[in-house]
Amino acid sequence: GQSVTAFSSPDAMSDSTCGGTIDSTDIYANKYHMELENIGAKMKGAVEESTAMFRRQRRQLPETSQLWNAMIHPLLNARFAAALWYQGESDAGDPTFYACHFPAMIADWRRKFDLRLPFYFVQLAAHTTDFSLIREAQMAALKLDDVSYAVAIDIGDPTSPWGAIHPRRKQEVGRRLALAVWGGPLYGRDVITSGPLVRGAIVNKETSSIIVTFVPGTEYHLHANGTAACDENECCNTSPFEVRSSTKGNWTRADFTVLGNRRVLLSVPEGIIPSEVRYDWEGYPQCAIYNGVGGPDDHHGIAATPFHIAVVH
Secondary structure (H helix, E strand, O other), X not given: OOOHHHHOOHHHHOOOOOOXXXXXXXXXOOHHHHHHHHHHHHHHHHHHHHHHHHHHHOOOOOOOOHHHHHHHHHHOOOOOOOEEEOOOHHHOOOHHXXXXXXXXXXXXXXXXXXXXXXXXXXXXXXXOOOOHHHHHHHHHHHHOOOXXXXXXXXXXXXXXXXXXXXXOOHHHHHHHHHHHHHOOOOOOOOOOOOOOOEEEEEEEOOOOEXXXXXXXXXXXXXXXXXXXXXXXXXXXXXXXXXXXXXXXXXXXXOOEEEEOOOEEEEEOOOOOOEEEEEEOOOOOOOEEEEOOOOOOOOOOOOEOOOEEEEOEO
């Protein structure tokens, strides 16, 4: 794979406003970027090593703006209805950089093509490398108008003959992208375009539990199902939810129960005062929360997007 820099023009690379998503004078004080930077520092070494391995296994990668100059700029007089994007693995070593330059590239393409250009990306699939931070960085593009995505956390493929970086369930990825397009600005149809989207997490001190709620309309028929890569002895026997201790800062698995096909109840482990909840925040999750019917191979629902949020006491 190539870095986002190869697809970006010199103008996009010099955009200190990250495509207009932040104030350029406050880029490092921006809360979103600071959070990514602080979390990323703890994992950067392992991810950089994995990214370096990808690069060693492949031919010389294009330099900054090289693919823009050779393959995109020549098409500026063409007209496109939208753009579909599946990339990010090569930028896993620097999620803070990606969270700025991905939306900067999108905004620059729109200016250069002089088009509205709705943009749809695939949030990276599960992989041996923990891509949690780069998935989070991809979501910075949602600060722009007319940007949506397809989740793929549940369809990782560790036994793919083309390597785990190329999961085979591309038809399901296409179905989810099609739903995003169908319900987006081009067609505006009344369809569910995503899996359950987290709304909040509320602590009940009396029962030592947390209620996780989801955005209305995305949580219909809420249920759990094993991911495509789950071990048959694990799957949803391993909770996809973890809670963070406000005193020790460590993360601990929390047992879960789906309530009324709308909410999730988490049992807080004894002795923990929770400060945050996260879901499928790992390399290969064993379990996912879906709407609709079935799991990764049923093609009637979509997995929830990985998240981490603060709890409300």
